[in-house]
Amino acid sequence: MAPAHVxxxxxxxxxxxxxxxxxxxxASNVRGVLKAMDQMYPGLGEILEEETAIAIDGELHEVVYxxxxxxxxxxxxxPRIEGG
Amino acid sequence: xxxxxxxxxxxxxxxxxxxxxxxxxxxxxxxAVYGADTSLPGMLWGKILRSPHAHARIKSINTAKALTLPxxxxxxxxxxxxxxxFEYVGPERVAVNYWHLTRNILAREKVLxxxxxxxxxxxxxxxxxxxxxxxxxxxxxILPHVIDVDEAMxxxxxxxxxxxxxxxVEPAPAxxxxxxxxxxxxxxxxxxxxxxxxxxxEMSFKTAAVHQGYIEPHSCVARYGADGQCELWSASQGHxxxxxxxSKLLGMDVGSLLVHPAEIGGGFGGKTVVYxxxxxxxxxxxxxxxxxxxxxxxxxxxxxxxxxxSSMTVKxxxxxxxxxxxxxxxxxxxxxxxxxxxxxxACMCAYACYDIPNSRAVGFDVVSNRPKAAxxxxxxxxxxxxGVESVLDxxxxxxxxDPLELRLKNAVKAGSPTAWGPKHAHDGMRExxxxxxxxxxxxxxxxxxxxxxxxxxxxxxxxxxxxxTVHINEDGSVVIATGSMDVGGSRASMAxxxxxxxxxxYEKVRSTVADTASIGYNHVTGGSRxxxxxxxxxxxxxxxxxDDMRARAAMTWDVNIDDVIWEDGHAKIADKSVGDHTPxxxxxxxxxxxxxxxxxxxxxxxxxxxxxxxxxAHFYDVEVDVETGHTKILRAVAAQDVGRAIHHDYCEGQxxxxxxxxxxxxxNEEYIYDKDGRLSNAGFLDYRIPVASDLPHLDVIMVEVPNxxxxxxxxxxxxxxxxxxxxxxxxxxxxxxxxxxxSLPMSPPKVLAAIDSK
Numbered sequence: 001m002a003p004a005h006v007x008x009x010x011x012x013x014x015x016x017x018x019x020x021x022x023x024x025x026x027a028s029n030v031r032g033v034l035k036a037m038d039q040m041y042p043g044l045g046e047i048l049e050e051e052t053a054i055a056i057d058g059e060l061h062e063v064v065y066x067x068x069x070x071x072x073x074x075x076x077x078x079p080r081i082e083g084g
Numbered sequence: 085x086x087x088x089x090x091x092x093x094x095x096x097x098x099x100x101x102x103x104x105x106x107x108x109x110x111x112x113x114x115x116a117v118y119g120a121d122t123s124l125p126g127m128l129w130g131k132i133l134r135s136p137h138a139h140a141r142i143k144s145i146n147t148a149k150a151l152t153l154p155x156x157x158x159x160x161x162x163x164x165x166x167x168x169x170f171e172y173v174g175p176e177r178v179a180v181n182y183w184h185l186t187r188n189i190l191a192r193e194k195v196l197x198x199x200x201x202x203x204x205x206x207x208x209x210x211x212x213x214x215x216x217x218x219x220x221x222x223x224x225x226i227l228p229h230v231i232d233v234d235e236a237m238x239x240x241x242x243x244x245x246x247x248x249x250x251x252x253v254e255p256a257p258a259x260x261x262x263x264x265x266x267x268x269x270x271x272x273x274x275x276x277x278x279x280x281x282x283x284x285x286e287m288s289f290k291t292a293a294v295h296q297g298y299i300e301p302h303s304c305v306a307r308y309g310a311d312g313q314c315e316l317w318s319a320s321q322g323h324x325x326x327x328x329x330x331s332k333l334l335g336m337d338v339g340s341l342l343v344h345p346a347e348i349g350g351g352f353g354g355k356t357v358v359y360x361x362x363x364x365x366x367x368x369x370x371x372x373x374x375x376x377x378x379x380x381x382x383x384x385x386x387x388x389x390x391x392x393x394s395s396m397t398v399k400x401x402x403x404x405x406x407x408x409x410x411x412x413x414x415x416x417x418x419x420x421x422x423x424x425x426x427x428x429x430a431c432m433c434a435y436a437c438y439d440i441p442n443s444r445a446v447g448f449d450v451v452s453n454r455p456k457a458a459x460x461x462x463x464x465x466x467x468x469x470x471g472v473e474s475v476l477d478x479x480x481x482x483x484x485x486d487p488l489e490l491r492l493k494n495a496v497k498a499g500s501p502t503a504w505g506p507k508h509a510h511d512g513m514r515e516x517x518x519x520x521x522x523x524x525x526x527x528x529x530x531x532x533x534x535x536x537x538x539x540x541x542x543x544x545x546x547x548x549x550x551x552x553t554v555h556i557n558e559d560g561s562v563v564i565a566t567g568s569m570d571v572g573g574s575r576a577s578m579a580x581x582x583x584x585x586x587x588x589x590y591e592k593v594r595s596t597v598a599d600t601a602s603i604g605y606n607h608v609t610g611g612s613r614x615x616x617x618x619x620x621x622x623x624x625x626x627x628x629x630x631d632d633m634r635a636r637a638a639m640t641w642d643v644n645i646d647d648v649i650w651e652d653g654h655a656k657i658a659d660k661s662v663g664d665h666t667p668x669x670x671x672x673x674x675x676x677x678x679x680x681x682x683x684x685x686x687x688x689x690x691x692x693x694x695x696x697x698x699x700x701a702h703f704y705d706v707e708v709d710v711e712t713g714h715t716k717i718l719r720a721v722a723a724q725d726v727g728r729a730i731h732h733d734y735c736e737g738q739x740x741x742x743x744x745x746x747x748x749x750x751x752n753e754e755y756i757y758d759k760d761g762r763l764s765n766a767g768f769l770d771y772r773i774p775v776a777s778d779l780p781h782l783d784v785i786m787v788e789v790p791n792x793x794x795x796x797x798x799x800x801x802x803x804x805x806x807x808x809x810x811x812x813x814x815x816x817x818x819x820x821x822x823x824x825x826x827s828l829p830m831s832p833p834k835v836l837a838a839i840d841s842k
Contacts, residue, residue, distance in 0.1 A: 007505055011252065011267060051175050054693075058498070058509030059793075061693025062548055076506040079428055080175030081544045083611025083803055084296075084353020084459035 001026065002072035006033060009078060012052075016044050030054060031065035033075060052077040098584040099796050102733035105576040106595050107347065119303040119319030119346040120378050127305065128157055128206040130367050130377035131213035132360070133220050134387060135195035135202060138229035138453040138761025139242060142194060142222065145203055150219035155212035158371035159220070161203045162190035165366060166335040184422040186333055188456055189362050195224070196244055196421035197453050198762045199386025201359075206367040206375045229453040229761040233418045234395045236262040236452040244421060244451045262451045264423035269431050269504045270444040277410025277442025281401025283482045289471045291810070291828040292754035293393035293418055295385060296460045297745065297773045300349020302388060303378040306364035310372070312340055314365055319346040321355040321569050322608030327600050329358045334365055341365075343600045351571050352745070353459030354389055356608045385766040389458020390755065391467075392417040392425040398434075398471035402479045406493045410442040411435050415468055417449055420456035425449045426464030429544075432504045433465035433807075434472050436542035437513055437699065438494040443503045453761050459610060461742060462543040462803035466749065466810060470828065473539035473811030477818065487538045487815065488526075491701070492517045495540075510696040512725035512789040512799075513540070519785045520701040520723040530820075534707045534718065537815030541700040541807025545800030546611030547692035551604030552621035554582060554629050555685035560671025562586065564625070565598040567606030568618040572741075572802055573734035577615050578622045580730055581796060585626040587653030588670055604689045612800030615730055616791075617692035623795045628686035633673045636680040641665045694793030698804035700724045702743070706816040713836025715751055715817060717778070722808075723785035727799025732786075739805045740782045746809025748774045754829050 003024040013021040023040070027033045038045030054061050055076040061067055062080075069075065110116040147159045168182035187193075191202040203220050207213035228242040235241055241262055250257050252266040278284060304318040314336065320326045323343040331341045348355065360377040367375040379388070398413040413434055417425035431445035445468070480487040495513040502508060517540065520526065530536060552566045564582050568574055579595035586593075606618065630650045637655035638645040641663060649658045654667035677684050705719040722743050729735040752772040756764045765771045790797025814825045823838045 009505060010270070014254065051179075053175075055506035055509075058507040059694055060506075060509070060544065060547070062691045064691050064693065067693060074506070076504075078504055078506065079432075081429060081432075081546070081611065082175065082356075082459065082463075082608075083543070083546050083613070084356070084461045084463050 004033065004069050004073050004075050006075045012077060016047065017041055027069050029065060029069055030063060030067040033069060048077050051080060053080045096584055096796065098580050098590055099728070099730050100732055101580070102731060103576065103590045105573050106579065107570060107575060116347040118300055118349055119317065122305045122317040122346065123376070124305060124307055124374040127374040127376055128208060128371055129210045129213045130204055130206050130364055130375045131210065131217050132201045132363065132377070133203040133217045134383070135191065135198060135200040137195055137224055137226055138198050139227040140195050140224035141227060142191060142202065143225055144223045146221040147203065149221065150205060150216040153212060153216050153219060155208040156205060156216045157208070157373060158206040158367050159203060160190070160363065160366045160370060162187065162192040164370070165190060165333060165362065181423070182332060188422055189333060189359065197455050199383065199455065200421070201387060204363045204367055206371045206373065230262070231452055231454060231757050231761055233393060233416050233450050233452060236450050237416065237448065244453065263448055264419060264451055265449040267428055267431065267447045268444065271501060271503055272442030274410055274412055274442050274444055278401045280403060280409040282404040283479055284399065284401040285475050285478045285482070286397065286399035287475055287478070287826060288397045289474065289826045291394045291467050291470055293390040293454065294749045294753040295390040295771065296352035296354035297748070298350030298352060298354060301379040301381060301384045302355070302360050304361050304364050305374060305376045306361070306368040307374040308365055308368035314340060315342045315344065316361060316365060317344045317346055318361055319348045319355065321348065321351040321571060321610050322606070323569065323600055324567055324605050325356065325608050326358055326361055330361045330365060333362045345569050345597050345599060348569055348571055352461050353463060353610055356459050356610050357389065359388055381768065382766045385771060386763050387455050389420065389456055391460035391463060392419065392457045394418065394467045396468065396471045398475045400472070400475045400479060402483060404483055406483060406485050406490050408438055408440050408494045411440050412444045413468065413471065414446045415448070417447065418454060418457065419449050419451050420454045421451060422456045423449055423451060425457050426459065429464030430468035433542050434468035435503050437491070437496060437540045439496050439500040441501070445503060454755070461745065461806040465541060465543055466746065466807045469539065469541050469807045470810045470814070473808065474814050474826070477537065477815040478824070488517055488521050491540050510791065512697070512787070513699040515789050516699045516723045516725045516787045517701045519787045520703060520721065523721050523783070523785065525719060525721060526703060530705060533710055533820050534705060535816040535819030535821070536703055536705050537812045537817070537819060538701070538703045539808035539812035539815060541804050543612065543698045543804035543807060545616065545695045545698050546613030547617045547695040548607045548613055549691050550606045550618035550621040551687060551689040552618060552625045553603060553685060553687045554622070554625040555683065556629060556670065556674045558674055558677060560592065560669065560674045562588065562593045563596065564593060564622055565596045565603055566618050566622065567598055567600070567603045568614045569609040570597055571609045572738055573731055574609065574614045574618065576734060577730040578619065581619050581622050582626050584796065585623050586630065586670060587651065604687065612698060612802040615798045616695055616794055616800050617690060619730070619798055620692050620794060621688045621690045624688035624690065625686045628688060629684060632684055632686065633670065636673055636676070637668050639680060640668065640676070696727060696791035696793070696799045698725060698800055700804040700808050702808040702812050704809065704812045704816045706813060706820055708817055708820045708835060710821065710839055713832035713834070713839065715813070715830060715835060717747060717780050719780055721783040721785065722805055723787055724801065724805055725787045725789050725799065726801045727791045727794065728788055728797030729786050730796060730798055735786060735801045736784045738801045739784045742803065742805025743782055743809055744774050744779060746806045747779065747813065750810040750813040750828060750830055752829050752831055
C-alpha cells in the first residue's frame with residue numbers, strides 16, 4: 001500500500017516540526033495520520049486536531065478520525081476557515 | 085429578471101423550486117419574534133455605559149451613587165466577570181483569546197475605542213437605567229490613540245497593549261507593537277516568475293472598514309434562576325456558539341445555559357460573536373430578575389464588529405499572451421481593538437481564482453482604536469480581491485486583452501494549484517466566467533462617461549458540525565428540526581431537501597429551528613455552510629426514517645426489509661416474486677406507527693467535509709457624473725457557481741444581497757473618525773448603505789456545477805457574491821473616466837478629486 005504524502009504549512013512546520021514540511025505516512029484514516037504525526041512530534045496530533053482542516057487530494061474536510069485515507073493520496077493540513 | 089440556470093437537466097421534483105418560506109407569513113404580518121420581542125414577568129431593563137474616549141486608562145469606576153437611585157437593581161463592571169488566562173484557543177483564523185474577549189464585553193484596565201462597554205445597569209425602567217448610567221463616575225487617564233492601520237504599524241505609534249509581541253516572526257521582535265501577527269503563504273519562485281513576465285504592475289490600495297449593516301440591533305433577554313439554571317433569548321447566527329461563549333465567559337457549565345433562537349434581522353457574519361448576552365446574564369444573576377439588553381444603532385456602529393479596513397500592495401506579472409506568471413502581495417488589516425482580523429482568509433483567497441505558479445501573500449493583523457472586527461460575508465476575500473482584481477484589469481489593458489479573457493485564460497479547475505498548498509478539487513471558475521461572457525449585455529456598447537468593469541471572486545464555503553431530527557406525524561405530515569439559525573431561508577431549503585428525500589410535497593414538511601436543549605450541536609450559520617452541512621444531516625435523518633418505514637412495511641407484508649424499496653413517498657415491493665402488495669404511502673405507514681413499534685423519527689449528526697468552493701464573476705456598467713463625481717450603477721450582472729440551487733429564488737436573493745452590500749462597500753460606506761478618535765457617522769443617515777433607488781436591475785446567472793459530496797449537489801451560496809463588486813466597479817470607473825481609483829469607498833468627493841487631479 002502506497003503511503004499517504006502529508007504536507008504541513010510553513011507556519012506549522014516552523015513552529016512544530018523543525019521546519020520539516022513533508023512526511024510519508026502509512027495510515028488508512030485520519031486518526032492513523034494524527035497518531036503517526038504525534039509519535040514523531042509529541043503533542044502535534046492534538047494541535048492539528050484543534051487548529052486545522054485537512055485537504056485530501058485537494059478535497060477539504062474537517063479533521064474527523066474516521067475520514068478514509070486512500071493509498072498514495074496527498075494530505076495537506078491547512079488553517080481552519082470560518083466564514084460570515 | 086434574466087435568470088439563467090445552467091445544466092437544466094433536473095431529475096429532481098422539489099429541490100430547485102421556489103415555494104414560500106415557512107417563516108414568511110409571520111415576518112410579513114409582524115408576528116415573528118425577534119431578539120427584542122421577548123418580555124418576561126418581573127423583567128428589568130439593562131443599559132450599558134460606554135467609553136467616550138478612543139483610548140484611556142481606567143483609573144477607577146465608582147457605582148455608589150448609581151446604586152442608590154430608586155429602581156436600580158444591579159450594576160456590573162468587568163470586575164464582576166471571571167478573568168481568563170491569556171491564550172489563543174482554536175483555529176488560527178478565529179482563535180479566541182478569552183482574556184481579550186472578556187475585556188471586549190466589559191473593559192478592565194483600559195478602554196480601547198469609543199463605545200467600549202465598561203459598566204452596565206439593570207433597572208425597573210429604561211429611563212431609570214439610563215439615569216443610573218449618568219451617575220456612574222469613571223476616572224479616565226486619556227491616552228493617545230491611533231485609527232489608521234498604516235499609522236498603527238509605525239514605530240512610536242500609541243500602543244494598545246504594551247506587551248504585544250508580533251506572532252509569526254522569528255526571531256520574535258524585541259519590542260512590542262500593534263502588529264499582532266504576521267503570516268505568509270508562498271509557492272514557486274517569485275524571482276523566476278517575474279523574470280518571465282512581459283508586463284508587471286505594482287499598486288497600493290486602501291479599503292475602509294465597513295459594517296455588516298444588519299437592520300436588527302443586538303438584543304437579548306436573560307433569566308438566571310436561583311437554582312443556577314439560566315435561559316437566554318437571543319438573535320444570533322448560532323445559539324450554540326452564544327451558549328459556548330457566554331458560559332465560558334461567565335464560568336458556567338454549558339448545560340446550565342439554555343439558549344432560545346430568536347428570529348434574526350440580518351447578521352452577515354456580525355452575529356457570530358457575543359456582546360450583550362454575557363452582560364444580560366450577569367445582570368440577571370446579580371439582580372435575581374430577568375433582564376433585557378438592547379443596543380441602539382449608535383451602539384451597533386460604535387461597538388460591534390465591522391470588517392477590517394486595510395492597506396495593501398499588489399504586484400502581478402503576465403506574459404504578452406496573458407499568462408499570469410507571478411504575484412506578490414502584502415495585506416495589512418485592521419483587527420480593531422483586539423487581534424483577529426480576517427487577513428489569513430484574504431491571503432488564501434487572493435489568487436484562488438487563478439492558476440499562478442509563483443506567488444506570495446503576506447498578511448499583518450494590526451490592532452488600533454476601533455471596535456474589534458467581526459466576520460462579514462466571505463471575510464477577507466473581498467478586500468484582497470479589490471487589489472488583485474484591480475491590478476489584473478490594468479494588466480489586461482496593457483496587453484490589449486479582454487479582461488474576462490485574461491481571467492478565463494488563467495482560471496483554476498480541478499487539479500490547479502493553490503497558494504496555500506493543496507490542489508483545487510472542484511471545477512466551477514471557468515464555467516462561471518464563460519457564463520458571464522455569454523451574457524447578451526457583455527458586449528453592449530456604452531455611452532459617454534460610461535464604463536464596464538469585471539472581477540472574479542473565490543470563497544471556500546463551509547462544512548462542519550450539524551445535527552437534525554425528522555419526525556413523522558400520525559397523518560403523514562413531517563416535522564424537521566435543526567439547530568442552524570435561519571438567516572437566509574434555510575428552513576425552506578431544509579424542508580425542500582427533506583421533501584425530496586422522503587418523496588412527499590414540500591407543504592407536508594414543517595421546518596423548525598430548535599433550542600440548545602432540544603437538538604445536538606450546530607455550528608454557526610456562517611461560512612455558507614448550512615445548506616451543505618445541515619442539509620446533509622437532514623437528508624441522513626430522512627434516510628434513517630426511510631429505513632425504519634421500510635422495516636415497518638416489511639413487517640406488515642411478512643417479507644424481508646431488503647425486498648422493500650422506497651420510491652415516490654411509498655414503500656414498495658422490489659420484486660413481486662416475494663408477494664404482490666399494494667404500495668404503502670408514508671401516511672399509511674404513519675397511521676400504523678403504534679402497532680409497528682411506536683413513534684417514527686430519527687436524528688442525524690455530521691461533521692461534514694467535502695465542501696466545494698464558490699466562484700463568482702461579475703460585470704458592472706457605470707456612468708460617472710464628471711461634475712460631481714457621483715457613480716451611478718447602470719447594470720450589475722453576477723454569475724456564480726452555486727453547485728445546485730436548492731431553493732431557486734433564495735439563492736438568487738443571496739447573490740443579489742451580496743451584490744448590493746458590495747456596491748455599498750464600493751461607493752459609500754466608511755467609518756469617519758474625528759481628531760479625537762470619535763466616530764462621526766454612527767447612524768444610517770450618515771453611514772450610507774445602498775437603498776433601492778441607488779440600485780439597478782440586478783441580473784443573476786446561477787451556474788450549477790454540482791458538488792458530488794452533497795446529496796443534491798449544493799455548494800453554498802451566501803458569500804462569494806460580495807467579493808467581486810468593489811474591484812469590478814473600480815474597473816468600470818476607470819473605463820468610464822480614465823481614472824484609477826485605489827481607495828474605498830469611491831465616494832463622489834474622492835472620484836471628483838481623482839478626476840480633477842488628472
